[in-house]
Amino acid sequence: MENLYLVTRSTFERTAWQLAARLAKRGDTICFAQDAVLAVQGPKELSRKLSEMESAGVTVRFLAEDLAARGLTAPEGKTVNYDGLTSLIEEAKHIIS
Amino acid sequence: MENLYLVTRSTFERTAWQLAARLAKRGDTICFAQDAVLAVQGPKELSRKLSEMESAGVTVRFLAEDLAARGLTAPEGKTVNYDGLTSLIEEAKHIIS
Amino acid sequence: MEAKKVAVLIRSAPYGMATAGEGFRALIGLVSMGIQTHVVLVDDGVMVALKNQSPEVLDMNNLVDLYAQLPGLGAKLYLHHPSLADHGISPDACIEAEVLDDEKLRRLISSVDHVITFN
Amino acid sequence: MEAKKVAVLIRSAPYGMATAGEGFRALIGLVSMGIQTHVVLVDDGVMVALKNQSPEVLDMNNLVDLYAQLPGLGAKLYLHHPSLADHGISPDACIEAEVLDDEKLRRLISSVDHVITFN
Amino acid sequence: MTVGFLLRTGPYTSQNVDTCYQLASRFLARGHEVRMFLYEDGVFNLDKEIQSPQERNLAEMMAELAQKGAKIKACGTCAKFRGLKRTDIIEGTKLAGMVVFSNYVKECDRFLSFGF
Amino acid sequence: MTVGFLLRTGPYTSQNVDTCYQLASRFLARGHEVRMFLYEDGVFNLDKEIQSPQERNLAEMMAELAQKGAKIKACGTCAKFRGLKRTDIIEGTKLAGMVVFSNYVKECDRFLSFGF
Numbered sequence: 001m002e003n004l005y006l007v008t009r010s011t012f013e014r015t016a017w018q019l020a021a022r023l024a025k026r027g028d029t030i031c032f033a034q035d036a037v038l039a040v041q042g043p044k045e046l047s048r049k050l051s052e053m054e055s056a057g058v059t060v061r062f063l064a065e066d067l068a069a070r071g072l073t074a075p076e077g078k079t080v081n082y083d084g085l086t087s088l089i090e091e092a093k094h095i096i097s
Numbered sequence: 098m099e100n101l102y103l104v105t106r107s108t109f110e111r112t113a114w115q116l117a118a119r120l121a122k123r124g125d126t127i128c129f130a131q132d133a134v135l136a137v138q139g140p141k142e143l144s145r146k147l148s149e150m151e152s153a154g155v156t157v158r159f160l161a162e163d164l165a166a167r168g169l170t171a172p173e174g175k176t177v178n179y180d181g182l183t184s185l186i187e188e189a190k191h192i193i194s
Numbered sequence: 195m196e197a198k199k200v201a202v203l204i205r206s207a208p209y210g211m212a213t214a215g216e217g218f219r220a221l222i223g224l225v226s227m228g229i230q231t232h233v234v235l236v237d238d239g240v241m242v243a244l245k246n247q248s249p250e251v252l253d254m255n256n257l258v259d260l261y262a263q264l265p266g267l268g269a270k271l272y273l274h275h276p277s278l279a280d281h282g283i284s285p286d287a288c289i290e291a292e293v294l295d296d297e298k299l300r301r302l303i304s305s306v307d308h309v310i311t312f313n
Numbered sequence: 314m315e316a317k318k319v320a321v322l323i324r325s326a327p328y329g330m331a332t333a334g335e336g337f338r339a340l341i342g343l344v345s346m347g348i349q350t351h352v353v354l355v356d357d358g359v360m361v362a363l364k365n366q367s368p369e370v371l372d373m374n375n376l377v378d379l380y381a382q383l384p385g386l387g388a389k390l391y392l393h394h395p396s397l398a399d400h401g402i403s404p405d406a407c408i409e410a411e412v413l414d415d416e417k418l419r420r421l422i423s424s425v426d427h428v429i430t431f432n
Numbered sequence: 433m434t435v436g437f438l439l440r441t442g443p444y445t446s447q448n449v450d451t452c453y454q455l456a457s458r459f460l461a462r463g464h465e466v467r468m469f470l471y472e473d474g475v476f477n478l479d480k481e482i483q484s485p486q487e488r489n490l491a492e493m494m495a496e497l498a499q500k501g502a503k504i505k506a507c508g509t510c511a512k513f514r515g516l517k518r519t520d521i522i523e524g525t526k527l528a529g530m531v532v533f534s535n536y537v538k539e540c541d542r543f544l545s546f547g548f
Numbered sequence: 549m550t551v552g553f554l555l556r557t558g559p560y561t562s563q564n565v566d567t568c569y570q571l572a573s574r575f576l577a578r579g580h581e582v583r584m585f586l587y588e589d590g591v592f593n594l595d596k597e598i599q600s601p602q603e604r605n606l607a608e609m610m611a612e613l614a615q616k617g618a619k620i621k622a623c624g625t626c627a628k629f630r631g632l633k634r635t636d637i638i639e640g641t642k643l644a645g646m647v648v649f650s651n652y653v654k655e656c657d658r659f660l661s662f663g664f
Contacts, residue, residue, distance in 0.1 A: 442558070442589060442630070443629070443630060444588075444626075444629045444630065445588055445589050472560075472561055473558060473561050473589065476592075476630060476631065479630065479631030480631065481631030481632070481633060482628075482629060482630065482631040483628045483629065483631075484628075484629050487629075491631070510560075512599045512600075513559070513560045513598060513599065513600050513603075514558070514559060514560065514592060514595065514598065515592065515595030515596070515597035515598040515599075515607070515636065516597070517597060520631065
C-alpha cells in the first residue's frame with residue numbers, strides 16, 4: 001500500500017475527510033476511526049464519493065471497535081479491528097491523518 | 098433582539114454554523130467570531146445562505162478584532178468590535194453558540 | 195428566585211470527544227438543583243440516542259443508557275428531526291424521546307431562560 | 314542514518330486554535346535538526362499565508378511573519394491551490410510560496426519519508 | 433445584570449479563553465456581575481504554575497477577572513481526572529461541584545457557552 | 549520497525565489517547581519499537597496526579613506503554629505554558645525539547661499524527 005488515510009473526526013461535523021477523498025488514489029486505503037466511523041451514515045456527498053473511490057481502486061475501511069461502541073454497522077468486509085489497523089499501518093508507506 | 102447566534106468555529110472546517118443558519122429568524126442576530134470570521138470568505142453555501150437570511154431580517158455581524166487579526170475584511174457596516182458584541186449580548190434574550 | 199428553565203443542546207457524537215458524557219454530568223447537576231431542564235440532541239448529538247451501543251469495547255461508559263434515564267430523573271429529552279434525517283437515523287432506532295422540527299425547537303428555545311450548548 | 318524528508322501539512326487557520334503556531338515551532342525543530350522539511354498550507358491552513366494580519370489586537374504573535382521566514386531557514390513552503398480557491402484567496406494576497414495542485418501534492422507526499430499533519 | 437460563562441477548553445490551545453476574558457472584562461467595566469464556570473479542559477486556565485515568557489499569561493488574566501469581582505470556579509471532578517489539584521489553583525478562584533454551576537445558571541440573566 | 553506518534557490532545561477530552569494506546573500496545577506486542585511525542589494538550593496525558601475513580605486511568609496506561617519499552621516524551625515548552633512541572637510526570641517518561649521530537653521523526657519507519 002502506498003498511503004493510508006486515517007480519518008478520525010466526524011464526517012458530519014467536520015470537513016477534514018475531504019482532503020483524504022481528494023488525494024486517495026488506486027492502491028491507497030482510507031480508514032475511518034473514532035467519530036469518523038459516522039461515515040457509514042454519510043453525509044450523502046461522502047457516500048457518493050466513497051463509491052467513486054472504491055470503483056477507482058481505493059480500499060475503504062471502518063474501525064470495528066469504534067463502530068460497535070457507537071451502535072453502527074458497516075457493510076460486510078469493510079471493517080478492520082485494531083489488529084487490522086495495526087497491520088494497515090505496517091504496510092503503508094505514509095499515514096496521513 | 099430575541100436570539101444571538103454566536104459562531105466561533107471555522108465555517109470551512111466545521112458545519113456548526115448550519116444550525117444557526119437553520120434557526121435564525123427575523124429579529125435575530127448571527128455573529129461570527131474567532132475562526133468563524135472566515136465566513137466572510139465562504140464557503141459558497143454559507144454566503145448564499147447569509148444573503149437569504151439578511152433579506153429575511155436576520156442581522157449578520159463579524160467580530161472586528163478577529164477579522165483584523167487574520168487579515169480579513171467584512172463589508173461596510175457588518176462588523177462589531179468586542180464592545181459591540183458586549184452590547185449585543187446585553188440585548189439578547191438567548192445566546193446560542 | 196423563581197425557577198429557571200434551560201435548554202441544553204448536545205451537539206457532538208458520543209465517545210470521540212467527552213462532550214456528550216460531560217454534558218450529561220452537567221445536566222444532571224442542573225436537574226438535581228431544581229432547574230427545569232430540556233435536553234435536545236442535535237447535529238451529531240443525535241448519535242447519543244442510538245440503541246445498541248457497546249462502548250465497553252473502548253473501556254468507556256455507555257452514554258445511551260445514561261441519557262435514557264433522563265426522563266425518570268425529571269429532564270425532558272428531545273431529538274432534532276432534521277439532524278436525524280441528515281444522519282440517516284430513524285427515530286425507531288433511538289431511545290424514546292420527543293422529536294422536534296426546526297419550528298418546535300425555536301419555540302422550545304423561546305420558552306426557556308437560557309440555552310447551554312455542548313459542542 | 315540517512316537524511317530524512319518530511320512533509321508537514323498545516324490544516325488549520327491561525328489564532329482560533331494554536332495548531333498553526335505550535336506547528337511552526339515543531340517544524341523549526343525539524344529543520345534545525347537537518348530534516349528536509351516541506352511545509353504545505355492546506356484546507357484552512359492557507360489562511361496562515363494571508364498578508365496584512367494584525368494579531369496584536371488579540372495579543373498574539375504574528376504567524377504570517379513567522380511562516381515567511383521558513384524559506385530563509387531552509388524549509389520549503391507550499392500553498393494548496395484547491396484550498397486557496399475554496400477559500401476565495403488569490404495567491405497574490407499571500408506570501409511567496411510554491412502553489413501545488415492535487416497531483417503535485419500527491420507527488421510531494423510520495424517523495425518524502427513521513428507526512429506529519431497539524432489539524 | 434449577571435452574565436454567566438461556561439468555558440470548556442484550556443489555555444494556549446483555543447482562543448475561547450481570550451474571548452471570554454475580553455467579554456468578561458467589558459461586562460465588569462459596565463457594572464455587570466460575572467460568573468464563570470470552567471469545565472473539562474477549561475479547568476487548566478486557572479493553573480497558577482502557568483509560565484508564558486513573552487506571551488500573555490492566561491492564568492493571570494483569569495486572576496485579574498477574579499480580582500475585579502468575577503466569580504470563577506472550576507469543576508472539581510474535571511480537575512481530578514486531569515491531575516489538577518486544589519493547591520494548583522490561582523488566588524480568588526476555587527474548585528467546586530455542579531451545585532455551583534447550577535447556581536451560576538440560576539443567578540444569570542445571560543449565559544454563554546464556549547466549547548470545542 | 550519503529551513507529552512514531554505525535555499526540556496533541558489531552559486526557560478525558562478526546563479519544564485520541566485511547567487510539568494511540570491501542571495501536572502502540574499492538575506495535576510493542578509485535579516486536580516493534582514505539583516513540584511517542586506529546587505536544588500541546590497531549591502533555592497532560594503524562595500527569596501522575598490523574599485520578600479516575602471507576603474509569604480507565606490514562607496516565608497509568610501511558611506508564612504501562614513506557615514500562616513495555618515505548619519511548620515517551622512530552623514537550624517541555626507546552627508543559628511550561630500549561631503549568632505542568634517536571635515533577636508531575638509519570639515514571640519512565642520525561643519532558644524534552646524539539647530535538648527529541650526531531651530524533652523520533654528520524655528514527656521512525658512509520659509516523660502517525662493525532663490532533664484536533
